[in-house]
Amino acid sequence: MKPELFLVVTAVICAAAKPLNEAAQRNKLLLVSFDGFRWDYDQDVDTPHLDQLVLDGVKAKYITPPMLTMTSPSHFTTITGRWVEDHEVVHNMMYNATTNQKVSHKETLTRSEWWDNGVLPLWITAQNQGLKTGSFYFPGGGANYSGQAVYRSLSEESGHPDDNETEWRQNIDEVMSWFSEEDFHLVTLYYGEPDNVGHAKGPDHPNRKKIIMQIDRIIGYLREAIIRHDLSNTLNVIISSDHGMTTVKKRPQVDEIILNKYLNLIQHASFEILDYGGFGILTPRPGKEQVVFDALSKAPNLTVWKKDEFPESFHLAKSKRLPPIVVVADLGFNLNSRFIVYVNKGDHGYHNGEMDMKTIFRAFGPDFKKNFVSEPFDSIHIYPLMCKLLQIKPEAHNGSLSVTEDFLLHSGGPSRARLSAALLLLSTLLAMFSPL
Numbered sequence: 432m433k434p435e436l437f438l439v440v441t442a443v444i445c446a447a448a449k450p451l452n453e454a455a456q457r458n459k460l461l462l463v464s465f466d467g468f469r470w471d472y473d474q475d476v477d478t479p480h481l482d483q484l485v486l487d488g489v490k491a492k493y494i495t496p497p498m499l500t501m502t503s504p505s506h507f508t509t510i511t512g513r514w515v516e517d518h519e520v521v522h523n524m525m526y527n528a529t530t531n532q533k534v535s536h537k538e539t540l541t542r543s544e545w546w547d548n549g550v551l552p553l554w555i556t557a558q559n560q561g562l563k564t565g566s567f568y569f570p571g572g573g574a575n576y577s578g579q580a581v582y583r584s585l586s587e588e589s590g591h592p593d594d595n596e597t598e599w600r601q602n603i604d605e606v607m608s609w610f611s612e613e614d615f616h617l618v619t620l621y622y623g624e625p626d627n628v629g630h631a632k633g634p635d636h637p638n639r640k641k642i643i644m645q646i647d648r649i650i651g652y653l654r655e656a657i658i659r660h661d662l663s664n665t666l667n668v669i670i671s672s673d674h675g676m677t678t679v680k681k682r683p684q685v686d687e688i689i690l691n692k693y694l695n696l697i698q699h700a701s702f703e704i705l706d707y708g709g710f711g712i713l714t715p716r717p718g719k720e721q722v723v724f725d726a727l728s729k730a731p732n733l734t735v736w737k738k739d740e741f742p743e744s745f746h747l748a749k750s751k752r753l754p755p756i757v758v759v760a761d762l763g764f765n766l767n768s769r770f771i772v773y774v775n776k777g778d779h780g781y782h783n784g785e786m787d788m789k790t791i792f793r794a795f796g797p798d799f800k801k802n803f804v805s806e807p808f809d810s811i812h813i814y815p816l817m818c819k820l821l822q823i824k825p826e827a828h829n830g831s832l833s834v835t836e837d838f839l840l841h842s843g844g845p846s847r848a849r850l851s852a853a854l855l856l857l858s859t860l861l862a863m864f865s866p867l
Contacts, residue, residue, distance in 0.1 A: 457822045458797055459610050459666045462619045463653070464509075464569065465646055466502060467626025467779065469634060469675035470494075470789040476643045480651035481793070484670075488795025489838045491805045493786075494813075496674045498745040499710055500779050500788045502626070503539070505673035505810065506570040510552040510619065512814025512828030514746035519548040520571070521752045528702040528714045528754050537589035546574035551826050553817055554581040554617065560823045562616040565609050567602060569619035583609070593623030594642065599649045603656050611660040617821060622646070629676035633776035634787075667796030667820050671813065674779045677787035680763040682771070688733060688760060691769045694726040702754060705768035709760035710780035712753060720755055732761045746829075762787060798839050808834050 470493035473481050484490065496505040497515050499522070507513075507520040515521055525534040525545040539545050554564040555576045565583040566572025573586035592598075599622065609615040625642045632638045650670070657663055681687065690696065690711075696703060699722060702714035715723040720737070727735040735758050741748040747757070760766050762785050765773045781788055789807070798820055811828075816835040818825040 456665070457616070458820065459615065459662070460617050460817060460820050461606065461610070461666060461668045462509075462569075462617075462817065463668065463670045464506065464619070464621045465625065465670070465672050465791075466621065466623050467629045467674060467676050468643075468646070468672035468791050469629075469787060470791055472625065472634075472639070472643050472791075473647070476640045476647070478643065478647040480647045480654065484650070484793045484795055485804070486802050488793060488799050488801060489803045489805060491792035491808060493789040493807045494671065494792045494810045495789055495807065496783050496810050498747055498783050500674040500781060500783050501710065502673050503536070503570045506621075507546070507552070509671065509673070509810050509813050510554070510569070510571055511550050512811055512825065512830040513550050514811065514829050516747045516749040517829070518550040519750060519752050520546060521747075521750055522704065522712070524704065524707075526702075526704060531702055533704065535589065537587065540570060541573040541586050543574040543576075546571050547576050551576055553814065554619070555579050556818075556826050557617050557821055557823055558582060562821065562823065563614060564617040565606070565615050566619045567606055568621040568623075570621065572619060583615075587621075587623070593627050594645070596645055596649065599645075600652050603649070603653050607656045607660040607662065610662055610666060617817075622649075626676070629777040630775045631777075633678050634676045635678060636776070664797050667798050668794065669813065669817070670791070670793040671810065672790040675786075675788045675790050676777045676779055677763050677781065677785070679765060679773075679776055679778050685764070686731075687767060687771055688730060688764050689767045689769065689771065690727065690730065690758075693730045694723060696768060699723050699726075703768065705758075705766050706772055708765060708773070708775070708778040708780040709762075711758040711760075711766040713756040713758070714754040715756060723756055727756070727758060732764045733766065734759050734761075794838060798841070800838060800840055803838060805835075805838065 497508045499515060501523050503523045504515045504520050507518050508515060511518050523536040523539065525539040525542050526532060534542060552571055554566060554572065557564050563582055566581045567585050568587045572581050572584045602620065606618050606620055609618055625639055625646065628638050628642045657666055690705060699716055699719045700713045701716050705711040713723060724735060724737055735756065738753050738755050738757060739748055747753060758766055759782060762781050765778065767773060779788060812830040812834040814828050815825055815830045815832040819832055
C-alpha cells in the first residue's frame with residue numbers, strides 16, 4: 432500500500448472508531464424530583480409544558496421505583512444506583528429497633544448516621560472526581576458521607592410549606608445561578624408536591640389536578656430560566672419522582688386493618704413502626720417470631736414476610752437494618768396497629784409492581800434525543816445514565832447503562848451513521864487509488 436493511502440486509511444479508521452463524546456465538553460446536569468408524581472398524573476390535566484417535553488426530549492412510559500415505595504429509600508436508590516438492601520435507607524424515619532428510638536422524617540433528612548452506610552451518593556462521587564455539586568432539599572443531600580459533605584446543601588425545615596409557587600420559582604432562579612455564575616456541574620432539586628396534596632386529598636381530588644398544573648407551569652419557568660442564563664447548550668435536565676399514589680380505602684367501604692385484632696402487639700413485639708400507611712415493620716420478642724408471622728398471616732388484605740424469605744425481586748433480604756417481620760398491605764389499605772387513627776386520603780408504600788406506584792421520567796438537553804419515548808424501566812438505571820452525562824466513573828451499582836443509553840444522541844461507541852460514512856469514504860478512496 433502506498434504511504435499516502437496508508438495514512439488516509441488510518442485516519443478514516445480512527446475517525447470511525449473514536450467515540451463522538453470523547454472530546455466533547457462536559458455538560459452540566461440538573462436532577463429535579465417532584466415527590467409522589469404518579470405516572471399518569473398528567474393525563475387528565477392540561478399540561479402544555481410537559482407535553483412539549485415529549486417533543487423536545489425523552490419520556491419513559493413510566494418507571495418503577497424500588498421496594499420500598501417511600502420517599503427516602505427511593506430517592507437514595509436514584510442517587511446511588513443501589514438497591515435498598517445495599518444502601519440501607521430502609522424507611523423515611525430513622526429508628527433503632529433496640530432502643531426504640533424513632534426520628535421524624537424531616538429530622539432524619541440531616542442525620543448522617545441514617546444515610547452514611549458505606550455507599551457513596553452521586554454528589555460525593557462527582558466531587559471526588561473534581562466536579563462541583565449542590566443539593567436543594569433533595570433527600571440525602573444534607574448528610575455527610577465518609578466525612579464529606581455535599582459542596583452546597585440546603586435542607587428543608589420541618590413544617591416548611593411545599594406548595595408556594597413563588598418560592599418554587601425562586602428556587603429555580605437560585606439553582607440556575609449556581610450553574611451560570613458559580614460553575615456547578617451537578618445539582619439536585621426536590622419539590623414536596625404533588626405528594627402532600629395526594630396524601631391530604633387523594634389522587635382523584637381536584638386539588639391534585641391543580642398542583643399538577645402548577646408543576647407544569649414551573650417546568651415552563653425552568654425552561655425559560657435555562658434560556659435566560661444561557662444554559663440551553665450546556666445543561667441536561669432529568670425530571671423524575673420517587674413513587675406514585677393510590678386512594679386509601681376507608682370505612683364503611685372496607686373493613687380496615689387493625690393488627691391488634693390478630694396479635695397482641697405489646698406481648699409479642701418489642702419494636703414496631705405501624706400506622707404509617709401500607710408498609711410496616713416489627714421486631715418480635717425473643718422466641719415469638721413464628722407466632723407473630725403465623726398470626727399476621729391470618730389477617731386479610733395484607734402480606735407478611737420474614738425478612739430472610741423476601742422475594743429476590745424485592746432486593747431487601749440482605750438488609751441488616753430491617754426488622755425480622757415486614758408487612759405490606761394490599762393496595763389502598765392502611766396498617767393500623769391498635770386503633771384507626773390514619774387520616775390520609777392517599778398513600779404509597781405498597782408493592783412496586785402496582786401501577787399506582789409507578790412514576791415519571793422526562794429528560795431534555797444537549798445530550799438527549801428529541802421526541803423519544805422509551806419503554807418502562809426501573810429507577811435504579813437512572814444512576815449510570817447520570818454518570819455517563821457527567822463523564823465520571825461510577826461507584827459499584829446495580830443499574831445498567833444499556834437500559835438508558837439509547838436516550839442519548841451519542842453513545843459510548845461510534846455511531847452507526849459515523850461508521851457508515853467512514854466506510855463509504857474508505858471504499859471511495861480505495862477505488863481511487865487502486866490500479867486499473
